[in-house]
Amino acid sequence: xNGVGVAGLxxxxxxxxxxxxxxxxxxxxxxxxxxxxxxxxxxxxxxxASAHRADIEGNPAFRERFHAxxxxxxxxxxTSTKGVWGRLLGVGAFYAELSVRLVGVCAxxxxxxxxxxxxxxxxxxLNRRVGSGGGRAGGERGGGGAPSPRATVTADDVRRxxxxxxxxxxxYAVDRIGGVEVVRSVPGExxxxxxxxxxxxxxxxxxxxxxxxxxxxGWGADRTATALRAAVEGGFAWVDDGGRERSYxxxxxxxxxxxxxxxxxxxxxxxGGGSDAGCGGDGWGIxxxxxxxxxxxTAATASTxxxxxxxxxxxxxxxxxxxxxxxS
Amino acid sequence: xxxxxTPGDGSGSLAGGPGSGGGxxxxxxxxxxxxxxxxxxxxxxxxxxxxxxxELWVACILDYCRHYRxxxxxxxxxxxxxxxxxxxRRLSAKDAHFFLSALVSRGGGRxxxxxxxxxxxxxxxxxxxxxxxGSGDGRGGGGGGRVLVYWRSPAAWGDLIYKWVExxxxxxxxxxxxxxxxxxxxxxxxxxxxxxxxxxxxLAALQAAGKCALFSSxxxxxxxxxFL
Numbered sequence: 001x002n003g004v005g006v007a008g009l010x011x012x013x014x015x016x017x018x019x020x021x022x023x024x025x026x027x028x029x030x031x032x033x034x035x036x037x038x039x040x041x042x043x044x045x046x047x048x049a050s051a052h053r054a055d056i057e058g059n060p061a062f063r064e065r066f067h068a069x070x071x072x073x074x075x076x077x078x079t080s081t082k083g084v085w086g087r088l089l090g091v092g093a094f095y096a097e098l099s100v101r102l103v104g105v106c107a108x109x110x111x112x113x114x115x116x117x118x119x120x121x122x123x124x125x126l127n128r129r130v131g132s133g134g135g136r137a138g139g140e141r142g143g144g145g146a147p148s149p150r151a152t153v154t155a156d157d158v159r160r161x162x163x164x165x166x167x168x169x170x171x172y173a174v175d176r177i178g179g180v181e182v183v184r185s186v187p188g189e190x191x192x193x194x195x196x197x198x199x200x201x202x203x204x205x206x207x208x209x210x211x212x213x214x215x216x217x218g219w220g221a222d223r224t225a226t227a228l229r230a231a232v233e234g235g236f237a238w239v240d241d242g243g244r245e246r247s248y249x250x251x252x253x254x255x256x257x258x259x260x261x262x263x264x265x266x267x268x269x270x271x272g273g274g275s276d277a278g279c280g281g282d283g284w285g286i287x288x289x290x291x292x293x294x295x296x297x298t299a300a301t302a303s304t305x306x307x308x309x310x311x312x313x314x315x316x317x318x319x320x321x322x323x324x325x326x327x328s
Numbered sequence: 329x330x331x332x333x334t335p336g337d338g339s340g341s342l343a344g345g346p347g348s349g350g351g352x353x354x355x356x357x358x359x360x361x362x363x364x365x366x367x368x369x370x371x372x373x374x375x376x377x378x379x380x381x382x383e384l385w386v387a388c389i390l391d392y393c394r395h396y397r398x399x400x401x402x403x404x405x406x407x408x409x410x411x412x413x414x415x416x417r418r419l420s421a422k423d424a425h426f427f428l429s430a431l432v433s434r435g436g437g438r439x440x441x442x443x444x445x446x447x448x449x450x451x452x453x454x455x456x457x458x459x460x461x462g463s464g465d466g467r468g469g470g471g472g473g474r475v476l477v478y479w480r481s482p483a484a485w486g487d488l489i490y491k492w493v494e495x496x497x498x499x500x501x502x503x504x505x506x507x508x509x510x511x512x513x514x515x516x517x518x519x520x521x522x523x524x525x526x527x528x529x530x531l532a533a534l535q536a537a538g539k540c541a542l543f544s545s546x547x548x549x550x551x552x553x554x555f556l
Contacts, residue, residue, distance in 0.1 A: 238367035
């Protein structure tokens with residue numbers, strides 16, 4: 001009677017069908033419920049982001065937690081798509097503007113460091129860039145999306161921006177040299193040997209000699225010379241023949257001295273601050289202290305020499321394409 | 329204290345008396361951090377790095393000369409410009425010549441003896457026709473020549489002079505260069521006591537702009553000029 005015979009088989013089949021139908025329904029119900037939760041959650045998250053835009057931009061710790069939250073739902077707030085995330089103008093605009101500035105700093109410093117700049121120096125440079133000239137990307141869309149002048153940029157922010165920039169080509173990446181994070185803005189990593197030399201320089205306040213390299217690595221003269229030449233030819237190191245022996249200085253890798261750099265004027269030039277320190281005994285960040293212009297070209301006045309204006313040449317700012325990728 | 333404080337040794341000529349330019353004492357020049365960077369004193373072998381180095385030196389030279397109202401600069405430099413005692417580095421005469429040549433190529437000055445005037449300055453490259461002495465393309469001046477530094481272009485100097493001419497209703501009058509440079513009326517003007525050669529370059533630029541007529545090609549205080 002119970003599950004015996006054809007009738008029993010049919011009953012079992014019917015039970016199974018009913019179960020699976022229920023199962024399917026249950027699954028469908030569950031999926032529907034999940035989707036509705038997710039959609040509600042997403043909406044709520046978007047609302048949250050909008051409401052706390054100022055905090056996200058101004059507070060690095062808050063920003064980290066926001067990103068962690070987004071990660072748990074598998075959402076990337078930097079890829080603003082249409083719909084609810086399109087309203088996350090604050091977050092997208094923050095990274096778009098950061099990326100533009102990052103590209104600008106890298107472009108301007110590339111002629112002295114070959115496209116290698118240690119992370120902490122880059123972060124310091126980005127944070128020194130106060131006030132004028134910051135992209136008003138969000139603002140154009142109405143509602144004050146521009147980052148506040150006091151927004152603090154962190155290494156995490158830079159890593160996220162570099163990850164986005166990497167997809168646009170141009171060689172942006174975060175490498176590790178001598179155990180320290182370095183932002184590269186040129187394609188092609190250093191050769192392995194040149195990388196070792198750079199790592200040594202990193203540990204020695206940015207400067208090495210052929211003798212110090214050979215002594216530390218045990219390399220022969222030829223191998224040392226080749227590595228050093230590669231670094232120089234790549235634009236990563238400057239040579240100094242004014243001492244007893246030739247020395248090599250890696251501008252992008254020296255540490256900042258941490259002393260007062262002075263304020264920045266509208267052109268991004270340092271005004272005030274320690275200028276006599278030069279390269280004293282402490283570590284110094286030449287890239288930041290070369291007072292390299294971080295803003296676009298200012299028009300030369302009639303009374304200045306045309307040649308001088310070239311020092312303030314504008315860095316390449318592919319802002320159009322960057323903006324497009326962040327805020328479609 | 330003199331109205332213009334000068335650093336280190338007094339080599340090189342220094343113009344500017346009490347009544348010249350903006351007046352008032354000038355503090356010591358604040359060198360850019362690059363100036364304390366030892367590799368700055370070695371001409372870099374890599375082209376892109378060298379290009380940047382040149383930019384930095386040209387800017388430093390112009391700022392320094394503007395600050396001290398210096399008109400002439402030779403390979404020995406001036407004061408602490410071509411050396412930094414803190415890091416024990418100095419530009420060799422050969423390298424100083426290299427950077428001075430770069431300054432000239434960029435329109436930041438001209439070699440002594442080369443033709444002056446607006447065309448030489450504005451071209452920014454191989455300037456003007458060669459006259460007696462060096463050519464105008466920066467190779468001039470031999471190993472020890474001097475550069476007349478255009479921290480303000482001759483055309484801009486000419487404009488300053490012409491504005492003063494208009495303001496003092498001197499259009500149509502004939503003057504000597506001496507009267508322009510050192511006349512009583514010119515006291516307090518920026519071009520007061522302007523270097524003679526530079527003043528001639530400035531007037532040549534004005535002439536090219538059709539704002540004055542020069543009576544000769546003298547380069548001395550006897551030069552006659554009629555402002556139109």
